[in-house]
Amino acid sequence: MYTISQFSRIGMISAKTLRFYDEIGLLKPIYVENSNQYRYYSPEQVTEVLRISEYKEYGFSLEKIKTLLKIQxxxxxxxxxxxxxxxxxxxxxxxxxxxxxxxxxxxxxxxxxxxxFSPDRFDVSIKEKAPINTLSLRRKISIDNICSLIDDLFASLKNVQSAGPIMTIYHDPDFNPDHTDVEVCVPIRTSSSIPDTRVIPGGTHACVIYQGPYSDIGTAYAALMDWIPNNGYMPIGAPFEIYLTGPNDVKDEQKFVTEICFPVKKNA
The missing domain is CATH 1.20.1070 (Rhopdopsin 7-helix transmembrane proteins)
Structure with a gap:
């Protein structure tokens, strides 16, 4: 058997870390002496401690590593x-x-x-959009988790063929990146047999094309929000984004192309 000092050298981790692993049940010593609580480890545990260190390097959490060690x-x-x-x-x-x-x-x-920032670099236009039949999924999530929401939506597509680029609708009037009401939609051909479909209403929209990383998309929103009241319009619904070119098409964020739309009406 190895003392905790010897085993820490073998595993290239501190004795304090080994004690912590014992406390959380990740790696318990093979034997603990009653009189002094000295911990001892067996030669069979060498592979285990090395695997723990390896999985930590890969970025797995300690809870996930517990599961990995049990996989046969x-x-x-x-x-x-x-x-x-x-x-x-x-x-x-x-x-x-x-x-x-x-x-x-x-x-x-x-x-x-x-x-x-200059709003003048964005070309805002008014468009009459037709209603769009979509397969949609709506949740309150962190913006960081929007990719998982999109993955869930595409998983539900199965044999349904999309009829256009994916869209994201932001329903909250006050945007909170940590907890916001988001709906992702994929345009599809009309089918009454498909659950979770809904029609995105058509109508008048103020739109702008933004090219670049999503982290800077706020500049396009600012341009739209300036343009709408300055040109005699008012927003009447949730804004949405249409991803004309995205991460699945190109790796360079500078080549991402997004259309941002606000449903609007003319001021009385």
């Missing part, structure tokens, strides 16, 4: 690791986009461009 089926473990790999790949893409944005920001600052 290699195929299930493979599937779990593939899911983590996809998550890591998505994070790398996100970090790569952030890196590119920082680099572009530095370049613009070096050129003397402080990127002051």
């Amino acid at each position: 089926d290699p195929l299930i473990l493979q599937q779990t690791l593939e899911e983590k790999l996809n998550e890591v790949s998505a994070n790398l893409d996100h970090l790569s986009n952030i890196k590119q944005r920082i680099q572009r920001k530095i370049s613009k600052l070096m050129e003397g461009d402080f990127e002051m």
